[in-house]
Amino acid sequence: MRTHARIAVVGVGNEFRRDDGVGWAVVARLRQRAESRPLPPGTVLATCDGDPGRLIGLWEGAGLAVVVDAAHAHPGSPGRVHRIELDAERLDRPPTTSSHGLGLGEAVELARVLGRLPGHLVIYAVEGADSSLGTGLSPAVAGVVNPLADSVEEEIVRHRVAAARGER
Template sequence: MDGAGRIVVIGVGNEFRRDDGVGWAVVERLAEPGFPAPALTGVGLAFSDGDPGRLIGTWRGASLAIVVDAAHAHPGCPGRVHRLEMARGELAASSAASSHGLGLGEAVELARVLGWLPERLVVFAVEGEDSTVGRGLSVPVQNAVASVVDRVRREILRHRAVLRGLSA
């Protein structure tokens, strides 16, 4: 579905590096049968390894792209959630950094240069505790998943309300 109103939620990470899989865990929860359907009707759900080209390809043409990723912060507080919103083609600075070599900032900058940014980009970055090889989230990060899922749902509802207001 292209054009105005297209919404995509992208879980970034690696489910085999413990807390780095938080983005995937959020998208998996959103995809569960029985999840409050009205909020997610027509919403694209995607998984990404964080490669800037694949991120850009997933959000290109969206009116709203929500990215969920693990982050490292110093000092850290595992499970703490940061919300960042792109303003005028730049991602607001945060004390949390992506857990990937090339970060989301690079993807945003490349998309800006190419003219392929979504109209709105919201990032939920969850501070991780354990990025060692293995499966399963640490307790603080697992406890944050439900909160992030709810915040993503509210973000989608708020965006759709704005779009309805503009088209009325």
């Protein structure tokens, strides 16, 4: 397996659709933290509206890609976080987890077919309460931003340790 040094963290969504902006909020928190506690070299923080082509461009060539996005679930539990882990070498058809019409499921499937998946992909899908027009997250979703930023940082550390051991 090829070794990739780059790590891509992508917040997906629309910050003007309330809870759909959770991915952007997590990336903003990580940027804020990075001012005093830098992320490892080669770590890229980005936001995306969920367009499959843009997502693929952001994670292509990365050893690890972590994607944070809002999700719809029925019945839902606003603020509940689902962690989905996919390895490029062991991937079937992923479930669609995005709150967008064409979303992560389609982007992952397209990247798989094109051979443009990252080495390792971790998706954090956050169940939202409100995707109406406007800014600001609902209290339940706002409450997971800091813990999610912690989880993303832990993913990066786990990836670096595994890569140093030759496991990735």
